[in-house]
Amino acid sequence: MSETTLLIHDLNAAVSPAGHGPLRGKSLGELEVHAPASVAISGERILAVGRPGDVLREHPPGPDCVSVDGRGKVVLPGLVDCHTHACFLGDRAREFELRSSGASYEELHAAGGGILSTVGATREGSEEELVAAVRRHLGWMLEHGTTTAEVKSGYGLNRDSELKMLQGIIRAATESPVDVSPTFLGAHTVPPEFESAGEYVDHIVREILPEAARYAEAADVFLERGSFEAPEARRYLEACREYGLRLRMHGDQFTERGAIPLAVELGIGSVDHLEATGEDGAKTLARSDVTAVLLPACALFLDLPLPPARTLVREGAIIALATDFNPGSSFCESLPIVMNLACTRLGLSPAEALAACTANAAHVLGLDGEVGRLSPGYCADVLVLDAPDWRYLAYHLGGDRFTARIKRGQLLSSGSGE
Numbered sequence: 001m002s003e004t005t006l007l008i009h010d011l012n013a014a015v016s017p018a019g020h021g022p023l024r025g026k027s028l029g030e031l032e033v034h035a036p037a038s039v040a041i042s043g044e045r046i047l048a049v050g051r052p053g054d055v056l057r058e059h060p061p062g063p064d065c066v067s068v069d070g071r072g073k074v075v076l077p078g079l080v081d082c083h084t085h086a087c088f089l090g091d092r093a094r095e096f097e098l099r100s101s102g103a104s105y106e107e108l109h110a111a112g113g114g115i116l117s118t119v120g121a122t123r124e125g126s127e128e129e130l131v132a133a134v135r136r137h138l139g140w141m142l143e144h145g146t147t148t149a150e151v152k153s154g155y156g157l158n159r160d161s162e163l164k165m166l167q168g169i170i171r172a173a174t175e176s177p178v179d180v181s182p183t184f185l186g187a188h189t190v191p192p193e194f195e196s197a198g199e200y201v202d203h204i205v206r207e208i209l210p211e212a213a214r215y216a217e218a219a220d221v222f223l224e225r226g227s228f229e230a231p232e233a234r235r236y237l238e239a240c241r242e243y244g245l246r247l248r249m250h251g252d253q254f255t256e257r258g259a260i261p262l263a264v265e266l267g268i269g270s271v272d273h274l275e276a277t278g279e280d281g282a283k284t285l286a287r288s289d290v291t292a293v294l295l296p297a298c299a300l301f302l303d304l305p306l307p308p309a310r311t312l313v314r315e316g317a318i319i320a321l322a323t324d325f326n327p328g329s330s331f332c333e334s335l336p337i338v339m340n341l342a343c344t345r346l347g348l349s350p351a352e353a354l355a356a357c358t359a360n361a362a363h364v365l366g367l368d369g370e371v372g373r374l375s376p377g378y379c380a381d382v383l384v385l386d387a388p389d390w391r392y393l394a395y396h397l398g399g400d401r402f403t404a405r406i407k408r409g410q411l412l413s414s415g416s417g418e
C-alpha cells in the first residue's frame with residue numbers, strides 16, 4: 001500500500017466537482033462534498049478523501065509525513081487557468097488611461113497600438129527577460145490559487161520572436177511550481193510587415209509552424225475584424241492540426257463572423273470569448289463538444305456585453321472560465337475574481353463556477369483525470385482555504401486567502417515568484 005506523505009486533517013469540508021471528465025448542463029453544478037474530511041496524499045497523487053477517522057485508519061501517516069491542520073478550513077482542487085497571455089514584456093498602462101477617457105480597444109488596435117504595442121516590446125526583449133516575466137506572472141497566479149495554467153505565444157508574430165516566446169514559456173515553467181501548457185498563437189493579429197492576413201498565414205504555415213509545433217501543445221487564432229477572417233482561420237487551424245496540435249479559437253469577441261460554425265465543423269477544442277454570441281450561436285455550440293471558454297474579467301475590463309452563460313448551460317454546452325490574463329484586455333490573474341464575476345454577472349452558481357475553472361478547464365487543456373478534482377489518483381493539487389465554507393472562494397471578492405497551497409503533493413510556502 002502507498003505511504004501517506006502529506007495529510008490534511010480534520011477539515012470542515014473537502015469540496016470538488018463530481019463525476020469524471022467535463023461536466024455539462026445540470027451536471028455542471030454537481031459537487032462531491034465530504035464534511036468533515038481529511039485528505040491523504042502519497043507523493044504526487046491523492047490517495048484518499050473522506051471522513052477523518054476513516055482516512056486515518058486506512059492511510060496512517062508514515063514517520064516523515066507532513067501534517068496540515070485543517071480545523072475550521074476547507075479544501076478545494078487547485079484552479080486551472082485555461083486561457084492566459086502571460087508571456088509578454090512592457091505594459092499598456094497608458095492605453096488603459098486612454099480607454100478610461102473614451103478611446104476604444106478596437107480603435108487603439110486599428111491605430112497600431114493595442115496588441116501590436118505589446119508585440120513591439122516583446123520583440124525587443126531577450127529570452128531571459130521573457131522567462132523572468134512569465135515566472136513572475138505564474139507566481140501571481142499561484143497566489144490566487146492557480147496550480148495549472150495555459151500560456152500563449154502571440155506577441156512575437158515572426159519566427160524568431162514566436163519561438164523565443166514558446167521557449168521562454170517552457171523555461172519559466174521548469175522554474176515554477178505551476179504546471180504550464182504552452183499554446184502557439186502565431187495568428188493573433190497581422191504584423192505590419194505583411195500586406196494581408198492571407199500572406200501572413202502563408203508565412204506562418206511555411207516558416208513558423210514547423211518549429212513552433214515542437215514546443216506547443218495547442219494552437220490558437222483570433223478570428224475577428226482587423227485580425228483573421230474565417231477562411232484564413234480555417235487554413236491556419238487545418239495546418240496546425242496536421243502537426244498534431246490541439247486547436248482553439250478566440251471568437252465572437254466583438255462581432256459574430258463565423259467562429260462558431262467553423263469551430264463546430266472542424267471539431268476544435270474550444271471557442272473563447274463569446275461576448276457577441278447570439279441565441280443561435282449559443283445553441284449550435286451547446287449541441288457540440290466544443291468547450292465555450294468564458295472570460296468575464298475581459299468583458300469587465302473592456303466594458304463589453306457579457307457572454308450568454310446561462311443560455312449555454314441551459315442548452316447543455318461544456319463551459320469553462322478563465323482569466324485571459326494579458327496586458328491589454330484583462331490585466332487580471334485571479335480566478336477567484338473571475339468566479340465572483342461569473343456568479344454576480346453571468347448567473348452561474350458558485351458550484352458551476354468551480355467546475356468551470358477546475359474540471360472543465362482541465363478538459364480544455366487535455367488534462368481530464370489528471371487535475372481539477374479532489375479524487376484518488378488525481379494529481380495532488382490542493383488549496384486550503386482559510387474560510388469555514390468553500391463558497392467564500394467566489395463570495396469574498398478579491399479576498400481569496402489560502403493557508404496552504406499544495407502542488408503535486410508538495411506544500412508550498414507562498415506563491416510569490418519574486
Ligand code: NIG
Binds near residue numbers: 114222253328330
Ligand atoms: O483575448 N482578443 C485577442 N487577444 C487578447 C488580447 C490581447 C491583448 O490585448 O494584448 C484577448 O483579449
Ligand code: FE
Binds near residue numbers: 083324
Ligand atoms: Fe485571449
